[in-house]
Amino acid sequence: MMKELLQKLYDVSGPTGGEDAMRKRLTDHLGPSVDEWSVDSLGNLYAVVRPKETSHGVILLTAPMDEPALVVIDDRERPYLRVETLGRLAASAWIGRTVQCSRTGARGIIGVESEIKSSDVTAHHLFIDLITDRDQPELGYFFTAVTPLTWHDERYVSGPALTSRVPCAILCDILLQGATSYTIVGVFAAQSELGARGARVAGHSVKADLALTIQTTEALDTPKAERGTVKLGGGPAIKEADRDMVVAPRVRAALTHTAKAASIAFQLEINLTSRSDAGVLFLSRDGMPAGGVSVPVRYPNAQSPLMDWNDVIATRDLFLSLLHQPEFLQNF
Amino acid sequence: MLLKELTEAFGPSGFEGEVRDLIRREATPFAERITTDTLGSLIVEKNLQQNGPKVLLAAHMDEVSFMIVGIEENGLLRFRPIGGVDPRILVSKVLLVGSKRISGVIGAKAIHLQKPEERKKPLGLSQLFIDIGASTKAEAESHVAIGDTAVFATRYEEYGDRRAKAKSFDDRVGCAILLEALKEDIKLPLVAAFTVQEEIGLRGAGPVAFRTKPDFAIVLEGTVCFDVVDAPAHGESTILGAGPALTLVDSRTVAHRPFRAYVKQVAEENGIPVQMRRVKGGSNDNGIIHLTEGGIVATSISVPVRYIHAPVQSVHLDDVQNAYRLLISVLRGLEKGGFPG
Numbered sequence: 278m279m280k281e282l283l284q285k286l287y288d289v290s291g292p293t294g295g296e297d298a299m300r301k302r303l304t305d306h307l308g309p310s311v312d313e314w315s316v317d318s319l320g321n322l323y324a325v326v327r328p329k330e331t332s333h334g335v336i337l338l339t340a341p342m343d344e345p346a347l348v349v350i351d352d353r354e355r356p357y358l359r360v361e362t363l364g365r366l367a368a369s370a371w372i373g374r375t376v377q378c379s380r381t382g383a384r385g386i387i388g389v390e391s392e393i394k395s396s397d398v399t400a401h402h403l404f405i406d407l408i409t410d411r412d413q414p415e416l417g418y419f420f421t422a423v424t425p426l427t428w429h430d431e432r433y434v435s436g437p438a439l440t441s442r443v444p445c446a447i448l449c450d451i452l453l454q455g456a457t458s459y460t461i462v463g464v465f466a467a468q469s470e471l472g473a474r475g476a477r478v479a480g481h482s483v484k485a486d487l488a489l490t491i492q493t494t495e496a497l498d499t500p501k502a503e504r505g506t507v508k509l510g511g512g513p514a515i516k517e518a519d520r521d522m523v524v525a526p527r528v529r530a531a532l533t534h535t536a537k538a539a540s541i542a543f544q545l546e547i548n549l550t551s552r553s554d555a556g557v558l559f560l561s562r563d564g565m566p567a568g569g570v571s572v573p574v575r576y577p578n579a580q581s582p583l584m585d586w587n588d589v590i591a592t593r594d595l596f597l598s599l600l601h602q603p604e605f606l607q608n609f
Numbered sequence: 610m611l612l613k614e615l616t617e618a619f620g621p622s623g624f625e626g627e628v629r630d631l632i633r634r635e636a637t638p639f640a641e642r643i644t645t646d647t648l649g650s651l652i653v654e655k656n657l658q659q660n661g662p663k664v665l666l667a668a669h670m671d672e673v674s675f676m677i678v679g680i681e682e683n684g685l686l687r688f689r690p691i692g693g694v695d696p697r698i699l700v701s702k703v704l705l706v707g708s709k710r711i712s713g714v715i716g717a718k719a720i721h722l723q724k725p726e727e728r729k730k731p732l733g734l735s736q737l738f739i740d741i742g743a744s745t746k747a748e749a750e751s752h753v754a755i756g757d758t759a760v761f762a763t764r765y766e767e768y769g770d771r772r773a774k775a776k777s778f779d780d781r782v783g784c785a786i787l788l789e790a791l792k793e794d795i796k797l798p799l800v801a802a803f804t805v806q807e808e809i810g811l812r813g814a815g816p817v818a819f820r821t822k823p824d825f826a827i828v829l830e831g832t833v834c835f836d837v838v839d840a841p842a843h844g845e846s847t848i849l850g851a852g853p854a855l856t857l858v859d860s861r862t863v864a865h866r867p868f869r870a871y872v873k874q875v876a877e878e879n880g881i882p883v884q885m886r887r888v889k890g891g892s893n894d895n896g897i898i899h900l901t902e903g904g905i906v907a908t909s910i911s912v913p914v915r916y917i918h919a920p921v922q923s924v925h926l927d928d929v930q931n932a933y934r935l936l937i938s939v940l941r942g943l944e945k946g947g948f949p950g
Contacts, residue, residue: 359843474863482903
């Protein structure tokens with residue numbers, strides 16, 4: 278069921294800063310399971326699921342819905358379009374990819390000016406070869422990579438947009454499980470690739486008793502990788518520290534105790550170079566208790582981020598176990 | 610428009626007092642309330658009781674400039690830039706230094722004294738100094754102190770075909786347009802904010818947006834224009850004389866697409882030329898305004914400025930006029946509920 282959901286989310290384009298199609302797909306999919314919808318000026322989608330009876334508190338859950346994109350800035354060399362890059366992928370990582378316009382569906386291939394060394398490639402050397410002059414996108418339109426989701430032995434999954442679609446699938450599934458004793462505000466966050474811009478605004482808009490991010494973290498278990506705490510298949514990575522925040526012990530303990538009680542194997546995410554949306558959430562308003570759980574991913578910044586589906590399911594289960602404890606916020 | 614007086618005023622980031630005083634003097638007859646906030650931004654409000662969406666118009670007062678950080682025994686001054694300046698453009702430029710606005714010239718080792726390898730490298734900040742005509746440290750100290758600031762000494766002048774040059778079109782051109790707009794009878798609650806410290810990280814505009822809580826924001830800017838030599842078409846950003854530029858993306862903002870589309874439509878309906886800003890680099894106050902509190906619907910209207918962040922900046926006066934016409938047309942449209950938000 279989650280696999281089908283992931284495929285559904287994967288089939289739409291979610292360029293950072295232009296997440297319209299993702300919002301529509303999520304709203305269509307979740308439909309009546311959500312009590313209240315809203316969208317803000319950054320493009321964040323808010324989905325509120327109210328408690329069965331009296332609310333025991335407000336829990337903000339965020340998942341990024343955007344992926345790296347190219348934005349068209351010049352069309353005077355048709356059918357070649359000049360672009361800028363948005364998001365974490367280096368300009369050179371786009372070379373040779375097939376891309377698709379998120380508004381018109383037009384497809385093209387990324388070319389690069391000749392005589393440029395690959396280490397010197399910037400966005401200004403790239404172009405989208407639209408091949409035909411048929412439908413010309415307007416300046417400001419977005420393109421994202423077209424790469425199918427690939428399953429490996431039905432357990433492992435890879436694809437470039439997984440780092441947002443897996444968190445979105447987990448958040449969707451949590452919201453679909455129905456009411457708890459909390460007011461759950463699910464935020465499908467926009468512009469996460471650009472430095473937590475959506476989350477920053479969402480942190481102000483929602484006054485929550487606890488904010489938790491559902492994101493991904495790099496598994497550092499490959500040859501000669503930098504030393505790290507997280508490995509693929511090691512279970513959900515409960516955030517302890519990243520570049521933007523150190524998680525309060527009580528927030529981390531709520532998650533680790535839940536995992537132990539539910540017999541979910543977990544690991545701790547300690548990665549002082551990676552960024553997340555949690556850092557801006559905990560600094561919003563007059564400060565908000567915040568933490569997160571991340572799905573381990575290998576090769577997050579390359580063509581084929583790879584995940585272990587067992588980690589994905591266990592991450593979802595950890596959230597569900599937490600949300601079905603009616604009293605845990607009172608111990609904060 | 611008050612282009613000459615505004616561009617010649619002295620306004621390093623953090624030292625915008627002279628510009629602020631000038632703007633306050635000019636804005637007072639048209640304002641219902643004028644406030645200077647904690648950071649120094651000037652907030653001019655009009656039509657406070659008017660129904661309709663509150664619109665924040667913002668232009669920054671500060672300019673790229675310099676700070677004196679040392680005085681040598683021989684009376685020469687060491688300095689550092691405030692804001693982004695390419696050190697390669699500095700040698701031999703004339704500055705106005707300190708509260709007395711004394712003249713200084715940026716000097717460096719003469720070409721015949723430079724070693725062959727030195728000649729191949731651009732001069733860095735540590736090889737440059739400001740010469741204010743003092744022969745000793747004591748003499749220099751009677752005119753300037755460490756912490757004083759300096760700006761380029763360029764005077765405003767019109768030249769060629771509707772061109773003008775000055776030291777600080779970024780962003781006094783925006784200030785001039787806002788001041789002019791205050792004279793119009795617009796039936797909307799309006800906030801014209803003249804912000805501080807934009808050049809060193811968009812610092813002033815966030816507190817202004819937080820304080821005024823607008824429904825919409827429009828940033829008036831001078832923006833990069835490199836339609837001259839050796840630039841590929843997609844590297845020129847904007848074209849001088851082709852009209853005000855609307856932002857697609859910059860380094861701090863992905864533009865709110867519906868609001869930009871509305872501004873573009875208003876331009877077309879009124880026969881005002883516009884162009885898209887075709888580069889991601891650079892940013893303006895919108896970068897912080899649109900992220901304020903729960904998010905603010907915002908856009909930028911930018912005047913192309915050739916040789917921006919350099920001693921002599923150049924604009925086309927038609928672009929300035931068209932940016933003003935576009936701003937007024939958009940406000941008239943918002944007055945009629947043309948963009949529901």
